[in-house]
Amino acid sequence: MTKQTLRNTFFFLAAFLAIGISVNASAAIKKTMVVDATAYNSVPGQTDSDPWVAAWNNRLRPGDKVIAVSRDLEKHGLTNGAKVKIEGLPGTYTVRDRMNKRFRNRIDVWMEKDIKKARAWGKKKLKIIFEPAK
Template identity: 40%
Template sequence: MAVSPIRGRTAIARATAYNSLPNQTDSTPFITATGTRTRPGVVALSRDLLRTFPYGSKIMIEDLSGRYNSALRGRVFIVEDTMAARKTGSLDIWMSSRSEAMRFGARQIRITAVR
């Protein structure tokens, strides 16, 4: 998996959260599109955003509403998964439980490449 040389590139996207339930993923709910195991810090991007932030990209996420920034601030996430083909302009953050993912909800975010 190559690391992206796009430091500083940004995009605005819709963010949601997912966890490893078969109805939220494919038939291998704990395995990402790159073959790694799901874990905190893993994100899935829609296929259109993968062109800008390819697998292996390290990113930071800012909640544009400001409500969830305390949980996101200072964290570096890694792009290791992808979303269903029908999704565009979207990011999914892996979370360990369904209730945590539901609390996150959906929000507008800014993605910034850090490496």
């Protein structure tokens, strides 16, 4: 091999490895777990004095797919901004709120002001799939 061929091969391999490393480094690790799932609303009695602002100071807007999580789930990466798929529900939800410290292994699906819908939801055991927040 000539020096030029060796040099070109080296650069090609270096570029290939760099691309491979960056692709692997950015690949998200997904976790699954079974949790209790309830629902909540932005109404007095279920939230604090400003029911449209969540625990990490995120403003909730109609149409957002949001969940609150029990604080014990935060150690698994379910913190502000984590993306979650919930068994039986379409789309992806974002963790934007946290629950009172008395709750364990639980998510709360935000149902805006629809109290009837939240009550009909009740309490379920569901599987969630999520990417821990970065």
